[in-house]
Amino acid sequence: MTDFAATKNMFFLPDGVIYLDGNSLGALPRAAVTRVEKTTRDEWGEMLITGWNKAGWMDQPTKIGDRIGRLIGAEAGHVAMGDTLSIKVYQALASALEMRPERRVILSDSGNFPTDLYMAEGLITSLGRQHQLKTPAPEAVMAHINEDVAVLMLTEVDYRTGRRHDMAALTRAAHAAGALVIWDLAHSAGAVPVDLAGVGADFAVGCSYKYLNGGPGAPAFIYVAPRHAENIRPALSGWLGHDAPFAFDLNYRPGAGIERMRVGTPPVLQMAALEAAMDIWDMVEMADVHAQSIMLCDQFIAGIEATCPALHLASPRAGRERGSQVSFHFEHGYAAMQALIARGVIGDFRAPDIMRFGFTPLYIDQGDVQAAIAIIADVMANRLWDQPEYKTKARVT
Amino acid sequence: MTDFAATKNMFFLPDGVIYLDGNSLGALPRAAVTRVEKTTRDEWGEMLITGWNKAGWMDQPTKIGDRIGRLIGAEAGHVAMGDTLSIKVYQALASALEMRPERRVILSDSGNFPTDLYMAEGLITSLGRQHQLKTPAPEAVMAHINEDVAVLMLTEVDYRTGRRHDMAALTRAAHAAGALVIWDLAHSAGAVPVDLAGVGADFAVGCSYKYLNGGPGAPAFIYVAPRHAENIRPALSGWLGHDAPFAFDLNYRPGAGIERMRVGTPPVLQMAALEAAMDIWDMVEMADVHAQSIMLCDQFIAGIEATCPALHLASPRAGRERGSQVSFHFEHGYAAMQALIARGVIGDFRAPDIMRFGFTPLYIDQGDVQAAIAIIADVMANRLWDQPEYKTKARVT
Numbered sequence: 001m002t003d004f005a006a007t008k009n010m011f012f013l014p015d016g017v018i019y020l021d022g023n024s025l026g027a028l029p030r031a032a033v034t035r036v037e038k039t040t041r042d043e044w045g046e047m048l049i050t051g052w053n054k055a056g057w058m059d060q061p062t063k064i065g066d067r068i069g070r071l072i073g074a075e076a077g078h079v080a081m082g083d084t085l086s087i088k089v090y091q092a093l094a095s096a097l098e099m100r101p102e103r104r105v106i107l108s109d110s111g112n113f114p115t116d117l118y119m120a121e122g123l124i125t126s127l128g129r130q131h132q133l134k135t136p137a138p139e140a141v142m143a144h145i146n147e148d149v150a151v152l153m154l155t156e157v158d159y160r161t162g163r164r165h166d167m168a169a170l171t172r173a174a175h176a177a178g179a180l181v182i183w184d185l186a187h188s189a190g191a192v193p194v195d196l197a198g199v200g201a202d203f204a205v206g207c208s209y210k211y212l213n214g215g216p217g218a219p220a221f222i223y224v225a226p227r228h229a230e231n232i233r234p235a236l237s238g239w240l241g242h243d244a245p246f247a248f249d250l251n252y253r254p255g256a257g258i259e260r261m262r263v264g265t266p267p268v269l270q271m272a273a274l275e276a277a278m279d280i281w282d283m284v285e286m287a288d289v290h291a292q293s294i295m296l297c298d299q300f301i302a303g304i305e306a307t308c309p310a311l312h313l314a315s316p317r318a319g320r321e322r323g324s325q326v327s328f329h330f331e332h333g334y335a336a337m338q339a340l341i342a343r344g345v346i347g348d349f350r351a352p353d354i355m356r357f358g359f360t361p362l363y364i365d366q367g368d369v370q371a372a373i374a375i376i377a378d379v380m381a382n383r384l385w386d387q388p389e390y391k392t393k394a395r396v397t
Numbered sequence: 398m399t400d401f402a403a404t405k406n407m408f409f410l411p412d413g414v415i416y417l418d419g420n421s422l423g424a425l426p427r428a429a430v431t432r433v434e435k436t437t438r439d440e441w442g443e444m445l446i447t448g449w450n451k452a453g454w455m456d457q458p459t460k461i462g463d464r465i466g467r468l469i470g471a472e473a474g475h476v477a478m479g480d481t482l483s484i485k486v487y488q489a490l491a492s493a494l495e496m497r498p499e500r501r502v503i504l505s506d507s508g509n510f511p512t513d514l515y516m517a518e519g520l521i522t523s524l525g526r527q528h529q530l531k532t533p534a535p536e537a538v539m540a541h542i543n544e545d546v547a548v549l550m551l552t553e554v555d556y557r558t559g560r561r562h563d564m565a566a567l568t569r570a571a572h573a574a575g576a577l578v579i580w581d582l583a584h585s586a587g588a589v590p591v592d593l594a595g596v597g598a599d600f601a602v603g604c605s606y607k608y609l610n611g612g613p614g615a616p617a618f619i620y621v622a623p624r625h626a627e628n629i630r631p632a633l634s635g636w637l638g639h640d641a642p643f644a645f646d647l648n649y650r651p652g653a654g655i656e657r658m659r660v661g662t663p664p665v666l667q668m669a670a671l672e673a674a675m676d677i678w679d680m681v682e683m684a685d686v687h688a689q690s691i692m693l694c695d696q697f698i699a700g701i702e703a704t705c706p707a708l709h710l711a712s713p714r715a716g717r718e719r720g721s722q723v724s725f726h727f728e729h730g731y732a733a734m735q736a737l738i739a740r741g742v743i744g745d746f747r748a749p750d751i752m753r754f755g756f757t758p759l760y761i762d763q764g765d766v767q768a769a770i771a772i773i774a775d776v777m778a779n780r781l782w783d784q785p786e787y788k789t790k791a792r793v794t
Contacts, residue, residue, distance in 0.1 A: 014445070017445070019445055021446045028437065033437050036666060037433070037437075117647055117649075118649040121649050122649065126523060215665070215666060217662050217667070220661075233522065237515045237516060239512035247748060248747065250514055250532060251518070252518050263484060264481025265482075268612070268613035351643075351644060
């Protein structure tokens with residue numbers, strides 16, 4: 001049984017803040033401060049270039065990859081860290097399209113996070129505009145799966161509403177039609193149990209700065225199914241994905257399995273922060289996290305619906321059908337979120353009218369949820385959001 | 398006049414070490430320790446998601462880009478940080494090839510750093526193998542410039558020998574033939590004066606963990622000439638290169654100028670370390686660094702040639718023709734370098750037989766060079782390298 005009081009103690013949270021935005025940027029593991037300092041001072045400073053071997057920097061991408069792999073049901077040795085999620089989407093999609101050269105459709109949905117669609121657009125243009133990117137509504141995806149589809153590329157949990165796709169059913173249907181599947185787990189990893197091996201996913205990608213708490217700009221991850229790992233061509237064929245990077249051959253020869261999805265030099269300081277977060281994750285079972293998440297989200301929905309009639313639930317009501325977030329529609333959602341942030345309840349706003357709240361059982365408990373409900377109820381009942389200073393949009397919320 | 402005694406004091410160097418490998422991984426700026434700690438604890442920890450605005454994380458890539466831009470002669474507002482050098486090479490090359498659709502040759506050289514060639518290979522395959530990558534010997538590049546060449550892609554300073562290309566002459570010749578030019582400044586930025594605007598480079602890329610001292614895994618930079626910046630199509634069209642990333646549009650629309658070469662979330666902790674390094678660079682003039690570098694390299698060459706007849710100079714003898722490194726051929730170079738590292742002189746080895754020593758005036762002075770010469774002379778005169786433990790190759794040196 002996961003001890004959530006213990007994990008909560010392992011995070012730093014500022015006084016007077018109830019942080020319901022761990023789905024955007026996870027909170028700071030206390031140990032990350034000393035861990036990053038140690039890597040900076042004792043490894044970079046003292047070991048200098050020898051840190052690549054002595055401190056194990058070179059192997060971090062696959063070592064940490066395996067620790068995340070446990071949380072997403074990946075086979076050991078098939079997850080690597082590096083780059084950003086956008087780059088990892090590109091790698092997965094480029095490799096997948098080459099495996100279905102006779103097919104011309106990339107099927108996604110209109111709820112996918114935009115960067116996934118943008119990277120696909122860019123790749124399609126580079127490949128000579130022979131492919132088509134289809135983005136039906138999320139609920140219509142299943143009906144669009146057919147034998148024209150080369151790749152089904154979806155984000156499991158919708159970043160605005162928290163609606164979950166049925167990974168097993170969609171993967172099965174895509175495979176039955178001869179298509180490959182890429183799952184973006186940005187809002188799944190560390191939020192809900194994922195069973196990549198069990199559902200038979202071909203590729204998966206995700207970031208580590210949300211639920212995984214790796215810190216701002218933490219590296220992304222990529223998973224390639226063992227049945228494909230030795231066969232795919234890496235489109236971004238960088239030297240650290242070479243079979244022998246330090247032989248400095250003039251020609252590229254892909255490394256074994258997931259190693260070929262590495263590109264350039266890994267971000268060692270970011271990896272150090274992420275390692276501190278993974279020390280906490282190693283103590284945690286995803287089934288416990290999910291049960292706790294559903295309980296907190298249900299408590300929040302009940303509390304808000306009982307006190308804030310102007311807020312309308314944008315997330316699925318059934319716990320199993322959503323990720324670890326709850327969203328509400330509200331016409332003045334942007335201003336209301338600014339008013340909440342000013343009062344220490346940090347969620348975020350997503351256009352056009354969504355107030356989004358993330359629930360992260362590792363450091364948010366029932367007391368936090370109860371306190372947040374009371375503040376939101378006050379802001380709504382007394383129209384505290386109706387102030388000019390809350391209506392000017394900043395670049396990021 | 399740059400005060401090199403002052404800059405040396407601003408770096409941490411371990412006791413008993415003479416660090417001649419700053420061309421591979423720069424030394425630790427003392428201020429980076431507290432700077433990274435502050436970003437971790439006071440920004441990530443205290444500000445959480447609001448750090449993107451409050452702490453200025455979102456603008457770091459172009460703010461730091463401009464500070465590096467000064468060192469490489471770029472126009473203000475035309476350099477952005479992010480990703481790795483391999484990714485930036487890919488971006489520059491993909492955009493450049495589209496600007497010369499009727500041409501089919503990428504001209505590089507056999508002395509280029511392998512990842513540049515590997516990324517080009519990968520791109521050529523993605524584009525349907527219609528292009529050819531030519532890699533003549535470095536001294537034969539000029540003779541290969543003709544009207545078949547779409548892009549001339551070169552690393553100014555050879556990573557093994559330190560030989561510099563003539564940027565101005567090669568750029569002029571390429572432009573006269575109607576080709577575009579991409580300069581890789583990995584071993585130039587912070588090592589030698591570069592005048593991108595003056596030579597009329599089309600694109601430039603580089604890393605910040607070598608001479609720039611940004612730390613292990615520090616982000617790369619990319620420069621796009623002002624005359625191209627608003628016209629190029631970004632092949633890696635990620636959301637942070639979108640004109641309005643937080644509008645979450647479903648279709649990509651490139652951001653203004655260099656902003657479109659951003660891809661995903663910037664590595665905030667790495668950026669913090671790099672900022673500490675840039676605080677030192679802001680005190681420095683590249684002309685002074687170059688003069689000091691030539692003096693130190695000349696001192697080193699004279700000292701080694703006077704004491705170590707078995708070592709044969711692999712670098713250009715004339716200071717203006719080399720970067721800030723000196724390389725020697727020696728049949729037992731690998732073992733000799735291990736013996737030196739065991740005695741505190743850290744350089745590195747590059748296959749097949751090159752012992753490479755980097756000279757970084759910001760923290761290496763004449764006394765260091767003299768002490769290094771004495772140790773190398775002792776190792777060579779007494780064959781101290783001829784020990785079994787120095788002959789087993791590690792993955793990285």
